[in-house]
Amino acid sequence: MWEPLIRNLSKYVPLTSDEVKVVESLFTFKKYRKRQYILQEGDVTRYETFILKGVTRTYQVDDKGQEHIVQFGLEDWWIGDLFSFLTETPTTYNIDCLEETEVVQITKADLETLYEKVPKMERHFRLIIQNAFIASTRRLSSNLSKSAPERYEDFIKKYPQIDQRVANHQIASYLGITPQTLSRIRSQAAERQ
Amino acid sequence: MWEPLIRNLSKYVPLTSDEVKVVESLFTFKKYRKRQYILQEGDVTRYETFILKGVTRTYQVDDKGQEHIVQFGLEDWWIGDLFSFLTETPTTYNIDCLEETEVVQITKADLETLYEKVPKMERHFRLIIQNAFIASTRRLSSNLSKSAPERYEDFIKKYPQIDQRVANHQIASYLGITPQTLSRIRSQAAERQ
DNA sequence: CGAAAATTTGACATGACTCAACTGGAGTGG
């Protein structure tokens, strides 16, 4: 069960078997059902969450009541609102599961303990923040400079095979277009093959 | 000269006069002329830069050769590509000055020294990263959910009075619209008054 | 002052949205 997490955490810096034990003692396993919330707007994010199995969506509801998917979470991804987690303030995001999803989670206090006992982990999590930041700026410039079909193509590259696991209208919400427009984009892309 | 920087750094945690001296010894003053680059694509970001006076623009050039302004820098703002600075990799951004601009800068090595001598600064810079990240996700969802006139209104709120200092087509580039569209938005907004 | 750049305005094209109707498949209850 721990293997995917350990592999993820050793990505930049390998862990000794003692360190692996520390990790295992600080994370908690949890299973969520399809449609169950992992996080709701107004909650304080108590855990950083690592996905072992399943798919999640992180979304925001705008002034007009419309949902916008900010991120999909798949196996081997970290999800959770970093800002809310780090500052212990209420989140503006919702996270729920699109399939039955298995995760491991760590609280802020336990993460501090982890940093103390395995200092190199600090670097790892700083890199996670950095990568989240970069992903966000990339997506921003892609939104500013690209048409809907181009963004769809980028999306397919970034999340390969996700279209088999996630409903079409969810992908449309991620791309910031209507399901109808996405449907037309897909049929035109199919034609061109 | 140092006052704006010290005020900025004491925002979350006050500094003693000894600490102020450390800060003053580690930052370097620099003056840039209008149109001069502070950073160019391909460079490694050697400094984090704090603006004392002036206006800068941070922009990216997309595949189609079009410029997209990512951020304007004004007095009391930090600019620079954090990712490139922290990882010492080449940047994909350009930063240049829209007016004569005075800044103070710190290298990565000196920032480490600062952390050592004034540990509370670590918190300050982590908060800067966090805020940059939040600003980016905010702008992303605003781009996904709002029309051009709404985004223009948000922009004016975020950067008050900037329209007196920055050319119209620059603002258009920030908003991801054409200068013509911005011109029409402005004339319609004026009508409504 | 004069050239170059920025802004404005108009006409038209186009991409994406809305509304509506239709189709097909998944899940549910009898």
Added chain:
DNA sequence: CCACTCCAGTTGAGTCATGTCAAATTTTCG
């Protein structure tokens, strides 16, 4: 297991927002 409902997806028609191209006007700056 079938019939029914409901939701997702598709398709079409019309509309609207924004882009494109072009010309006229204003501003900036050497």
